[in-house]
Amino acid sequence: MRDVAVIGIGIQKWGELWERSLRDLWVEAALNAINDAGVDHIDSMYVGCMSGGLFVGQEHLSSLLADYLGVCPVPATRVESACASGGMALRSGFIEVASGLSDIVLVSGVEKMTDVDGGGATYALATAADAEYEVYQGATFPGLYAMVARDYMHRYGLTREQLAQVAVKNHDNGVLNPHAQFPMKMSLETVMNSTMIADPLRLMDCSPITDGAAAAILCPLEMARDLSKNPPIKVSGMGAATDRIALHDRPDFCEFRATVKAAEAAYKMAGVGPDEIDFAEVHDCFTIAELCVIEALGFFARGTAGQATAAGETARDGKKPINTSGGLKSKGHPVGATGIGQIHELVTQLRGTAGERQVAGVKRGLAQNMGGSGGSTVCHILEVV
Numbered sequence: 001m002r003d004v005a006v007i008g009i010g011i012q013k014w015g016e017l018w019e020r021s022l023r024d025l026w027v028e029a030a031l032n033a034i035n036d037a038g039v040d041h042i043d044s045m046y047v048g049c050m051s052g053g054l055f056v057g058q059e060h061l062s063s064l065l066a067d068y069l070g071v072c073p074v075p076a077t078r079v080e081s082a083c084a085s086g087g088m089a090l091r092s093g094f095i096e097v098a099s100g101l102s103d104i105v106l107v108s109g110v111e112k113m114t115d116v117d118g119g120g121a122t123y124a125l126a127t128a129a130d131a132e133y134e135v136y137q138g139a140t141f142p143g144l145y146a147m148v149a150r151d152y153m154h155r156y157g158l159t160r161e162q163l164a165q166v167a168v169k170n171h172d173n174g175v176l177n178p179h180a181q182f183p184m185k186m187s188l189e190t191v192m193n194s195t196m197i198a199d200p201l202r203l204m205d206c207s208p209i210t211d212g213a214a215a216a217i218l219c220p221l222e223m224a225r226d227l228s229k230n231p232p233i234k235v236s237g238m239g240a241a242t243d244r245i246a247l248h249d250r251p252d253f254c255e256f257r258a259t260v261k262a263a264e265a266a267y268k269m270a271g272v273g274p275d276e277i278d279f280a281e282v283h284d285c286f287t288i289a290e291l292c293v294i295e296a297l298g299f300f301a302r303g304t305a306g307q308a309t310a311a312g313e314t315a316r317d318g319k320k321p322i323n324t325s326g327g328l329k330s331k332g333h334p335v336g337a338t339g340i341g342q343i344h345e346l347v348t349q350l351r352g353t354a355g356e357r358q359v360a361g362v363k364r365g366l367a368q369n370m371g372g373s374g375g376s377t378v379c380h381i382l383e384v385v
Contacts, residue, residue, distance in 0.1 A: 001098045003221035005232035006382065008037025009344045014212030014332035015181040022056050022112040023068045025213040029337075030069050030108055033215035038229040042217070043102035045069075045076045048089035048109035049336035054124035056112050065110075082128035083285065085109060086339025087240075087369030087378035090216065094235055094380075097218045104227070108215035109337035121209050125335070128372040130246035141285070142206060144247050144373045146198035149288040151253040153200065156303030158291070160200060162310045164191035166287035167204050167329055169315055174326025176357035179344075181210050181332030205287040210332035214340035216347070221385065233350050236364075237272070237381030239265025245375040258377040259296035259368060266366070266379040267298075274298035277381070278362040279321040279349060281342035283370035284328050293368055294322060297379075321359050324349060339369035339378065346382045 010032025017025065026047070034042070045066060053059045062076035079089040086109030093107035113121055126135045129144065152158050171186035186204060194203040217228075224232035241261035244250050250257070267273055274297060282297070284290035291305040299320050300308050308314060314322040325331045325345035328338060346365040348354045364383040370376070 002100060004094050004097045004218055004235045005221040005224040006216050006235060006343065006347050007219055007224050007228035007230055007232055008033040008039070008217035009347045010036055010215040011179050011341060011344045012212065013179050014210050014334060016114045017211040018114065020211065022052060022058060022110055023064060025112065025211060026065050026108060026110040027068050029110070029213035029215040030106060033106065033217050036230065037217040037227070039104055039217060039227055041104065042071060042074060042106045043104050044074055044096055045071070045106040046079055046089040046092045046108065047076065048079045048085035048339060049111060050080060050082055050085045051124045051127060054127070056115050081376045082371030083283065083335045084339060084369045084371035084376045084378050085336040086214065086341070087367065087380065088339070090339060090343060090380060091238060091240055091378055093218050094238055097220060103219055103223060105218045106215060107218060107340060108213065109340040110213035111334035111336040112211050113209045113334060114211050133246050133248070141373065142198040142201055145286040145288055146201045147247065148253050148292065149200050152288060152291070155254065158306040160192065161188065162306035163200070163205065163287050164188055165310045166284065166290050167191045169309060170284060170323050170327040170329040173316060173324050173357055174330025176355065177326050177331055180326045180330050181208060182330050183326070201286055201288070207285045207328035207333040210334040212332055212334035212337050212341070214337045214344050216340055216343050231351065232385060233347050233382050234385045235380060236383045237266035237270025238379070239263060239269065240378040241265070242376050243374055245372060247373050254292055256292050256296045256370070256374040256377065258374055259293055259370065262377040262379040263297045263368070266381050270381040272364065272381065276364060277366045278364050279324060279359050280366040280368065281323055281325060281327070281345050282368045283338070284323055285333060287329070289370070290322065290327070293370070297366065297368060316357060316359055324354065324357050324359055339367070342367035342369060343380065343382070350382060350384050
């Protein structure tokens with residue numbers, strides 16, 4: 001198996017992009033990645049997209065987007081794993097390069113979520129839950145994650161203030177990200193007093209509806225320095241796992257078992273442990289999700305992530321910086337693109353080009369991308385070589 005490197009990344013400012021179509025957003029990100037890599041062709045491409053059919057009435061994205069990028073007849077594949085679609089697209093591209101099937105592969109993600117009203121978006125997102133046993137009963141994702149939060153509070157004494165600090169910290173990072181949908185500071189009082197969505201989760205505990213795309217170029221590490229104008233960033237570890245889709249079928253609401261298993265596989269492949277990860281981008285679709293995820297990744301003991309966050313341990317200057325991009329909460333969450341957006345931040349930090357939000361001395365980062373309420377997870381470890 002060949003070592004694989006990321007040699008190009010592309011993104012645009014995420015948000016409510018009324019004047020842009022799904023194909024326009026994706027082509028912009030793809031061209032940005034190709035230009036950043038300095039390559040003149042691609043051999044294959046993968047597109048992560050959760051629900052193009054429900055959001056904009058468009059399926060068959062592999063053909064559509066290859067056409068609009070002008071790269072037909074290269075093989076193109078659409079990848080779907082709910083909100084983990086982007087990360088799974090990267091996994092697919094990694095396997096293709098590592099196996100030797102292709103040398104230069106474009107991996108990407110896209111979602112155009114604001115062309116439907118709030119009810120339409122809620123319906124589309126709810127398809128990532130158990131349609132018969134959760135959605136039919138009226139349990140959409142704010143309600144499911146609210147149950148996780150309540151269980152966590154009951155078990156571990158998490159306070160409402162500690163939970164709110166996740167949003168405060170991520171918005172503090174997002175202020176410094178030119179691609180973020182909501183680059184504004186958020187006070188603790190603002191989070192605590194925002195509209196109740198599903199007790200105990202308030203509006204500012206929830207990631208937004210977002211339009212956006214992101215892309216990256218992969219190639220064999222041995223060829224990277226000859227192909228690209230950028231220093232290669234090695235994909236040293238990868239892991240993916242699934243869990244029972246319905247929350248009520250799991251023995252422990254607060255343990256994201258798929259994340260535990262995906263992280264274990266990624267750590268084993270990279271030959272490192274949690275303590276050797278300098279920073280991470282994780283799936284903070286809701287504030288409680290970030291706390292559960294960073295425990296599942298082994299960064300903090302069970303029940304302690306809230307206290308650690310409130311103490312500043314996950315801040316940019318803390319011992320384990322989490323979501324330096326602003327995370328899903330501030331940067332935005334175009335569900336199919338989120339996983340590749342995380343890779344964009346990891347590569348930017350590892351190149352040392354993150355500007356004011358740059359974390360000093362980072363050599364290795366982890367991205368954790370999750371579908372639904374944790375029914376699927378993919379983790380990637382990237383490092384400077």
